[in-house]
Amino acid sequence: MDSMIQIMLIFISAAVVNNFVLAYFLGICPFLGVSKKTDTALNMGFATTFVMVLTAAISWLINNLILLKYNLPFLQNVTYIITIASLVQLVELFVRKSSPSLYRSLGIFLPLIVTNCAILGLALFSALREYTFVQSLFFGLGAGVGFTLALVIMAGIREELEFADVPESLKGAPITLLVAGMLALAFMGFAGLISA
Template sequence: MNLIVVFISAALINNFVLSQFLGICPFVGVSKKMDSAFSMGIAVTFVMVIAAMVTWLIYYLVLVPFNLEILEYVSFILVIASLVQLVEMFIRKVSKPLYDALGIFLPLITTNCAILGLALYAILNEYNFLQTLAYAVGAGAGFTLALVIMAGIREELELVEVPRAFKGAAITMVIAGSLALAFMGFAGLI
């Protein structure tokens, strides 16, 4: 399996949000405005790529040699939580504008299931290091794409009269359903 296939399948065919149902909470929560949706997407992609590399290294260099696979979940989530903290401090030190743009989203990312899901899937699919990297970038791109499309639709939605019971989360779910239907069209791509 080459890297491009892994990338495209993670970004479009098995889109994390619309067909794997990972990262639904931020998808519903931060998809009201286009620019915050984009910032969130970039922040998630950023953490995803780093987290995927680190968890891969930990799994194959520490857990497997010592037969500690049972600690997979505990160690992964700890690594992700501390990684998010580190990334936050690093960005604050290095680039103030970037920190202002991503700042509030970073702590939320710890409990974003897309990150842990990515780490687990990468192990499950037995990807090698480079494939894991391509997988992470693809999944991040797919997440950003879904979030931005959703934000675009929801900005338009402000102007439309929605039945009262459907206001808010309900209509978001229905739209996500139609988007998922559209994304199923990518299924024959590879």
């Protein structure tokens, strides 16, 4: 029962309180790049969530069954990045064969996910905090949901911004960063939700 509550806390914390994008600054590149339209943002979010949960599972197995067992934690960085890169390739092959329609909507985003720092960050954070297997699964799911949430909200705001009269020197990246700052302020309101 106690662990059930703990798992819920990890999930909510990763999704809103310590949102990966707005509190840890992970995945800023897709956040700024792919957040122009709501439906692409949603697809990107789903693809990332999917890869995040898989990464959480596999990096946990590698870390606990191989690296820690044989006292090799200094290989963590290299192993994780290779794992993520090959995982994304496998997922891409699998999706292309099994579900062409899903592939069409996710296809172009999958290779981009390799360089998404949120994925590597997820693996590193869950190793650092010594989560159990189930805990890191939910940590991955929460992080993915939080990423999707931030991306979709941002895309919604940017669609409206198209019609706004933005000063010329703030057009593009600066206004996006300012909007992200206000979003981060709003998300700070969730901080009271969980008292550590």
